[in-house]
Amino acid sequence: MTPADTKVSPYRRVLLKLSGEALMGDLDYGIEPGVIKRIATEIAEAREQGAEIAIVIGGGNIFRGAGLARSGMDRVTGDHMGMLATVMNALAIQDALEALDVHARVMSALEINAVCEDYIRRRAIRHLEKGRVVILAAGTGNPFFTTDTAASLRAIEIGADVLLKATKVDGVYDADPVTNDDATRYDTVSFDTVLRDRLSVMDATAIVMCRDNSLPLRVFDLTRAGMLVRAIAGEDVGTLVTA
Numbered sequence: 001m002t003p004a005d006t007k008v009s010p011y012r013r014v015l016l017k018l019s020g021e022a023l024m025g026d027l028d029y030g031i032e033p034g035v036i037k038r039i040a041t042e043i044a045e046a047r048e049q050g051a052e053i054a055i056v057i058g059g060g061n062i063f064r065g066a067g068l069a070r071s072g073m074d075r076v077t078g079d080h081m082g083m084l085a086t087v088m089n090a091l092a093i094q095d096a097l098e099a100l101d102v103h104a105r106v107m108s109a110l111e112i113n114a115v116c117e118d119y120i121r122r123r124a125i126r127h128l129e130k131g132r133v134v135i136l137a138a139g140t141g142n143p144f145f146t147t148d149t150a151a152s153l154r155a156i157e158i159g160a161d162v163l164l165k166a167t168k169v170d171g172v173y174d175a176d177p178v179t180n181d182d183a184t185r186y187d188t189v190s191f192d193t194v195l196r197d198r199l200s201v202m203d204a205t206a207i208v209m210c211r212d213n214s215l216p217l218r219v220f221d222l223t224r225a226g227m228l229v230r231a232i233a234g235e236d237v238g239t240l241v242t243a
Contacts, residue, residue, distance in 0.1 A: 009049035010234040015155035017165045020061035020089055022222050030061060031092050040096035046232040052128040054158055055135045056151040059085025079143035083110055090137035097133055104133040109141030121157050148202040152209040163215055164231050166222035171239035172201050188240045217241040
C-alpha cells in the first residue's frame, strides 16, 4: 500500500469489543490459529490509519460462567472463571499482534502480575498515546457484569470516540436474521429504539452507558475480511447505534 492509498481514520481512539466466540472459527471450542492471525493482521492494518486501538475480549470460546451458574455452580465463582478465560484470549491476541511487530499490552481488571499488567486507567491511556494496542481483560473485575458492559465502561474511561462491536452478523436487525427471512437491517438506529424493542445488540446496561455518555456504537461483521479496517476508517459498515 502506497502512502497515497493509506486511509486516515476519523477517530483518534477506538475501543474494539471482540467476543470469545469470534476466535473459534469453525471449532466448537478454543482458539482457531488462522482466525486469530487474520484478526491480528486486520488490527495491525487498521492501526496504520492512525487511530489508537484498545480491545475488550470475551471468554465464551473457553468458559461461560453464566451457563454453569444456571446448572448449579455459584454465580460469583463461575463469573470469576469466565474472567480468567478472557485473560487467556487476551494473551493469545497479544502474541498474534507481537508476531506482526505490533506492540501490545494486556491489562487485567484482576491482579495477575505474573502474566499481565493491572488495569490502571492513566497507564492504559499512556500506552495508547505511545502507539501500543491495549488489550483489556477480565471484564470489569466484578461478577454479574458482562464483557459488553466492560467494553462500554472502558471506552468511556479512556475517552474513545467510538465503540466497535465485532459480531457474526452484519449489523442490527429488527428480528433474528437467522430464523426470520423477513428481518430488516438498520443502517442507523437509536439507543432508545434498541432498549424499547429489546434488539440483540449488547446488554441493557452497556447500551444505557453508551447513550448517557454520548458514545456511538457501530456493530459489524468480523467474519468478513476487511470489515474491521473499514469500520476504523469510518466507513458505513454494519449498523451505527447513536442518540
